[in-house]
Amino acid sequence: MNEKNVLVLASNSPRRRQLLALGNWNFNVIVADVDETQLEGESPRDYVLRLARAKALAIQPRAESEAVIIGSDTTVVDGDSILGKPVDKEDAERMLKQLRGRTHQVYTGLALYRKRDGKTLTELSVTDVPMRNYSDEEIAAYIKTGDPMDKAGAYAIQHPDFQPVESMQGCYASVMGLPMCHVLRALKEFDIAPSADVPSACQSLLNYDCQVSPAILRGELIR
Secondary structure (H helix, E strand, O other), X not given: OOOOOEEEEOOOOHHHHHHHHHHOOOEEEOOOOOOOXXXXXXXXXXXXXXXXXXXXXXXXXXXXXXXXXXXXXXXXXXXXXXXXXXXXXXXXXXXXXXXXXOEEEEEEEEEEEEOOOOOEEEEEEEEXXXXXXXXXXXXXXXXXXXXXXXXXXXXXXXXXXXXXXXXXXXXXXXXXXXXXXXXXXXXXXXXXXXXXXXXXXXXXXXXXXXXXXXXXXXXXXXX
């Protein structure tokens, strides 16, 4: 990685910071504050990619001249409905009951923006997420922890006690908010390489045997 290149993560998410750190890059964090209201008729794909770009552009005036900024947005999609962060405990309960025992999709959009020349790349990760048939009592106990309140769809896939997901085959890191193989694929276009084996480190951290990583890195899985 060229020393003049400075990675900037446009997110305050501790999960995204943890995942990006797997590449052993030096990176800064600048929090982006954007309006996340969905536009009328906007598809989940367009929604997450628009917000990812908006986050990257929102913080670029505060970034160094050689910065490469990573913006990311994740949302839960159930049928035609986008489930954002719950507004209160009752909303969290409604979402969790809606999702249980069924498979929904998680969309994560990435936007990488290089400040000096405006070069921008976007990536989209879509993951099927099958939820287990957890009980009303488990929902109530989970909501009491406060964890659902800042999560799209009112859940964290990695929560050690609730463990809402039965099994899955897609990108676990994407459901957490930052699909690292997509990040690697995009950063390669900026001549920025990791100094660690990110796919192995990601699977080790998440205790997950990823089935899609090779295809993503080869550029075969693009959606």
